[in-house]
Amino acid sequence: MVDALHIGDALLHRTVIDSAPDGILLVNRSGTILGANRAMERLSGHAPDQLIGQSVGIFLPPHLRERHTTLVDTFFVQPSTRPMGMVGQLQLLRRDGGAVPIDIALGHCEADGQPLAAVFIRDMTEVSRLQSQMHYQATHDTLTGLVNRWMFGQHMQQALMQSIRQGRPLGLLLLDLDYFKAINDTHGHAVGDLVLVEVARRLKGTLRAGDLLGRLGGDEFAVLLPELMAPDDAATVADKVLRALALPCSVQGCSVDLGVSIGIACCPRDATDADTLLRYADMAMYTAKDGGRGSYASYAAHMGHRFEESLRLHDRLKLALQHDALALHYQPQVDVATGRVVGLEALLRWFDDELGTVPPDRFIPVAVNTGLILPLGEWVMKTACRQIAQWAADGLRVRVSVNLSAQQFRQRDLAERLQRCMATYGTPPELLELEVTESEAVADPEVAQQVLTWMGSLGVGVALDDFGTGYSSLSYLHQLPVTRLKIDREFIQNITSNADDATLVRAIIVLAHTLGLPVVAEGVETEAQLRFLRQHGCEAYQGWLFARALPADEVRALVWPPADGQPGTLRLA
Incomplete structure (x- = not known):
């Protein structure tokens, strides 16, 4: 067997290798560690001389060691280099029992006729922290801390499948604050932001632990009500929300009147897919606004006025395409x-002779929904x-x-x-x-x-x-x-x-x-x-x-x- 100290002196070039920020191991085909640099002590808590002669499985939980032995054998049958970033969710077990997220690169070499694996181990703690932070920022509204539109949609898809599978009704409430623009215009956006935070706080106080509250953007919120006893229970929650938001509100010395219009749609009574359910809740919400605001409305089949507008937009947009009446x-x-x-x-x-200037956020959703x-x-x-x-x-x-x-x-x-x-x-x-x-x-x-x-x-x-x-x-x-x-x-x-x-x-x-x-x-x-x-x-x-x-x-x-x-x-x- 090749002497471990000889391997370390000959191949690791201690002076240079010990200054490397990544951990470096030299492992033989039996999985035995023949050399380690100083960075491994920072990573694992084991001094380099304590690691020599140990199995590389020391860095793995016991239940993974047998499988890892098979992977080591496979590597030595067909040795190949592998850069960082090829595998995910790796952790190194420290001496103190803690775990460190890591990434690994592999190289191969020979010494005195013995095949060896060079293992380069990178501490990914900071990268994992950054990923977690980015994940939170990307899935949550930074102002209120609620899930954002994208994440709400992901949860909604899963909840709909479960509702259909279990045969339990699911309710969707779509909420839009009344006269919120007036609050911003009168008191400024800083006060408007604080109002949104207060609304989020009150809404959370009205919901069950299993309900999901999200901010879809601007002053629009959504509530997912899984596992209702009956579809009409969604109206009971809507009534509680109205009462909670009707209470007096003071923000930075400004007295603000809160109010909300709520649209309700239920699965499977009204629709069984997310897009349709959202559309129906949206129709119901605008019906509540048209009815005087500060109220709720449940979807009904006659709420087709907004669909008619979409149909008109579709027809005019189709003509614009045919007659090259669009512009970049x-x-x-x-x-x-x-x-x-x-x-x-x-x-x-897009400028239309009948509709005037039509903003993209008005006609693009119609184009998406109609195949245009x-x-x-x-x-x-x-x-x-x-x-x-x-x-x-x-x-x-x-x-x-x-x-x-x-x-x-x-x-x-x-x-x-x-x-x-x-x-x-x-x-x-x-x-x-x-x-x-x-x-x-x-x-x-x-x-x-x-x-x-x-x-x-x-x-x-x-x-x-x-x-x-x-x-x-x-x-x-x-x-x-x-x-x-x-x-x-x-x-x-x-x-x-x-x-x-x-x-x-x-x-x-x-x-x-x-x-x-x-x-x-x-x-x-x-x-x-x-x-x-x-x-x-x-x-x-x-x-x-x-x-x-x-x-x-x-x-x-x-x-x-x-x-x-x-x-x-x-x-x-």
Whole structure:
């Protein structure tokens, strides 16, 4: 058997290896430790000389040691290197009985004819803490601490399946504060935020332990009532909520009248899927508002007025597509350090002869629900590719980002469609960037990696949009072939006043740079926000501080013709 001290002197190069921040072990094919560096003592509590001669299974709980012995045997049958980040949920058992989250890389070598495994062990405590913090930020409303829309939807899907399986009714309450805009306008947003916190506190006090309360955004809350005895019990809870919010409220010396309109829908009585149940609760809530506010209404089949509006929007949008009556506007993305325009984001705009200007948050949901989102996305892609080619022919070479809807992203022939589109208009692929939301990208990492790799092979950039709003495992993010991260405007809005948002934005920037990715911050509206981003190394930003989204002809007029082939600087004079 090779002498352990000889192995340590010959292969570990003690002076250098002991200065490494990661733990390093040298293990033979029987799983015996032949060498360890000083970092292993910090990780495990065992001194290096105490580890020599021990089984590597000392770092594992007893119930995992037998399986690990099999894995060691397998490694030595076909030795291969393995980088960090290939496995998750690893923990190292310390001498004091505690556990440390770790990541492991493997290498192999020989000494005196004996095959050996070099094990590199990294302490992931800080990364795990960051992941937990990001997970909380991404799944909870930072103001009230309630679950956010995304997480509420996840719980709702599970609760619906359980309700159907067990045959127990489930209730959904959708709540919208009455005259909340007036509170903000009269007393200011700071008071408005405190009112929302007070509302959340009162709502929690009216609910059972098993009920779920979420803030969906703005002044809209939702309550999930699983395992009701009867559907009418949801109305009893709604009545309790109304009474709780009718009590006097004083915030920072301001007397505020609280009130709420509540819509109720139940499973399986009204619907058995989440989208329909939410839609019906929404219809009922607007019925309560129309009835004078400060009340609740349960869904009934005659509540179809909002559906009629959606139908009208669908018909007008379909005509707009057929007659090319839509437009793309372009919002500049600006280098934080130099003030130069480094890109543009293409944003869809619609003016209708009957409806007037229709904002995207009004017509995009209709497009998604009616299937128009795919032809709408196709129109956006073709229009952007054509515009990029026209600008390039005029000497204006600037990167343009185009948002992909979830439905587009799932198209099997997306890469072929994109390639045909660029070929039709002669679009330089390096000037096109596609934006995919974080939640969609991590929903199925394998498919996402395949699709994004196809895009990359075409020479097209890929930005991960709305980063921070969905929970990405760091290992997933590392595997996805993206070229840029975009921080959602939700976190930029309060970075100068909300410590949690500031911490998260700093962490995202550090994470992106660790992965070698540049960052674009969305929704920058103040000089203070820009100073924060500059201070923490964010590469680029977009928002009203610099410019709103502009029609194509205004972009052409406001960007200086570049003499060096690089994107120009936007001239706001």
